[in-house]
Amino acid sequence: MDSADDSSLGPLTEDAPSAGFLDDGKNTIGSQLAWRLREAIISGELEAGSKINLDKARKIFNVSLSPLREGLARLISDGLVEFQDNRGYRVAPISLANLEEVTSLREELEVFALRESMRLGDVDWEGNVMRALHRLNRTERDAAHPETLEHWEALHREFHLTLISGCGKPLLLHFCSLLLNLNDRYRRVFLIRTSGDRNVGQEHSEIAQGAVARDADYACDKLRQHIHRTGTNLRNHLATKGIV
Numbered sequence: 001m002d003s004a005d006d007s008s009l010g011p012l013t014e015d016a017p018s019a020g021f022l023d024d025g026k027n028t029i030g031s032q033l034a035w036r037l038r039e040a041i042i043s044g045e046l047e048a049g050s051k052i053n054l055d056k057a058r059k060i061f062n063v064s065l066s067p068l069r070e071g072l073a074r075l076i077s078d079g080l081v082e083f084q085d086n087r088g089y090r091v092a093p094i095s096l097a098n099l100e101e102v103t104s105l106r107e108e109l110e111v112f113a114l115r116e117s118m119r120l121g122d123v124d125w126e127g128n129v130m131r132a133l134h135r136l137n138r139t140e141r142d143a144a145h146p147e148t149l150e151h152w153e154a155l156h157r158e159f160h161l162t163l164i165s166g167c168g169k170p171l172l173l174h175f176c177s178l179l180l181n182l183n184d185r186y187r188r189v190f191l192i193r194t195s196g197d198r199n200v201g202q203e204h205s206e207i208a209q210g211a212v213a214r215d216a217d218y219a220c221d222k223l224r225q226h227i228h229r230t231g232t233n234l235r236n237h238l239a240t241k242g243i244v
Contacts (some may be wrong), residue, residue, distance in 0.1 A: 030070030103231030121166025
């Protein structure tokens with residue numbers, strides 16, 4: 001049964017956002033719940049593999065079962081939640097195999113989207129890329145201060161999505177966004193204990209500068225290396241934790 005596990009959703013009770021969910025005609029309660037739960041999963045607030053207790057979630061968010069199921073259905077399609085008959089909803093587990101698949105797909109799809117953005121993007125796209133780079137490189141990331149990690153991660157996601165925003169292909173952008181969500185689950189686990197590596201700022205700068213210069217081979221090669229190296233670092237980190 002969905003209500004069998006009382007340990008799930010515990011951290012969310014500290015700042016339950018029940019008063020914030022209003023259907024304004026643009027964002028349904030279900031979509032707002034999906035966003036809140038997505039952030040909780042990506043950040044690790046809801047642990048991989050943990051059961052999602054529907055009764056407890058309804059009380060925390062002060063919503064009915066229908067919008068909650070709507071929100072969870074969105075996360076199932078995103079690959080962040082799983083549903084099994086007679087067992088209910090669970091946060092999707094993490095594994096080395098899943099990380100490797102996410103990494104390889106990012107290498108192909110994100111690099112293709114960047115190449116298309118360089119072919120089709122206009123001067124506004126160029127300006128947006130450099131602004132996103134500037135904001136990211138000017139933001140501190142310190143593992144001793146979790147709030148800086150959250151802010152840096154948001155700007156990091158913005159930078160990667162801005163890089164490919166000129167591709168003119170909505171479905172491709174959607175797929176790349178989903179892969180970033182799946183990848184960020186692993187990044188958050190890694191960044192809890194480390195501020196990352198010191199070369200990441202230089203890598204972002206090289207990718208962005210190559211992109212706005214329309215040097216497609218250089219920028220795409222740098223992006224592919226960046227994604228691959230990040231995946232290798234995360235894989236090595238997970239292996240030390242005994243995750244297979």
